Amino acid sequence: MKCPFCENQDTKVIDSRPTDEGQAIRRRRECENCNKRFTTYEKVEEIVLIVIKKDGSREAFDRNKIINGVIRACEKRPVPIAEIERIVNDIERGLNNMMEKEVETKFIGELIMDQLKNLDEVAYVRFASVYRQFTDANTFIAEIEKFLKHEKGEI
Numbered sequence: 001m002k003c004p005f006c007e008n009q010d011t012k013v014i015d016s017r018p019t020d021e022g023q024a025i026r027r028r029r030e031c032e033n034c035n036k037r038f039t040t041y042e043k044v045e046e047i048v049l050i051v052i053k054k055d056g057s058r059e060a061f062d063r064n065k066i067i068n069g070v071i072r073a074c075e076k077r078p079v080p081i082a083e084i085e086r087i088v089n090d091i092e093r094g095l096n097n098m099m100e101k102e103v104e105t106k107f108i109g110e111l112i113m114d115q116l117k118n119l120d121e122v123a124y125v126r127f128a129s130v131y132r133q134f135t136d137a138n139t140f141i142a143e144i145e146k147f148l149k150h151e152k153g154e155i
Contacts, residue, residue: 001029001040008033049095050102058102063092066112073127077120088117121147 001011008031015028024043031037050063070084091111095103109131116124128134128143 003031003034003036004038006031006034006038047099047101049097049100051108052102052104054105061092061095061103063088066091066108067153069127069130070112070116070123073116075118075121075126077123079120079123083119087112087119090115117147117150 002009003011003050011029012032013027014030014037017026017065018024019026019041020043022083024041027040027042029040031038050058052058067084068089070087074084091108094110094111109110113124113128113131116127124147125140125144129140132143132144134140
């Protein structure tokens with residue numbers, strides 16, 4: 001690491017400790033030329049995930065949108081916030097592990113519905129109704145029938 005004072009390339013680490021809840025490492029360094037000390041931070045480089053919306057526009061991934069959607073679907077249901085956070089963490093981790101730079105909202109929506117299907121049936125149907133833009137009662141009935149067939153192992 002180059003010294004910010006004299007630009008010497010030879011520096012040594014005198015102390016390291018985790019910061020930001022283990023998301024980064026703070027290092028105290030000392031220049032072997034001028035003996036001045038400085039601090040550096042090391043953290044994992046995050047890939048910015050771009051979401052392709054239904055209309056073709058693109059925006060940066062925002063986990064808060066997923067949290068808000070799942071919370072709305074789970075409103076007045078016996079679903080602890082810890083479970084909602086677990087779902088969102090699982091989805092975000094899965095998206096990051098894909099190592100893709102762009103992902104469609106359709107794919108994210110399907111991931112959310114898969115998680116809700118196993119968590120709470122009502123929350124699943126609520127989310128599906130908004131996500132799939134149900135327009136009438138028949139669409140609701142068809143989705144519920146599909147869900148019940150899946151539960152029975154027919155699909």
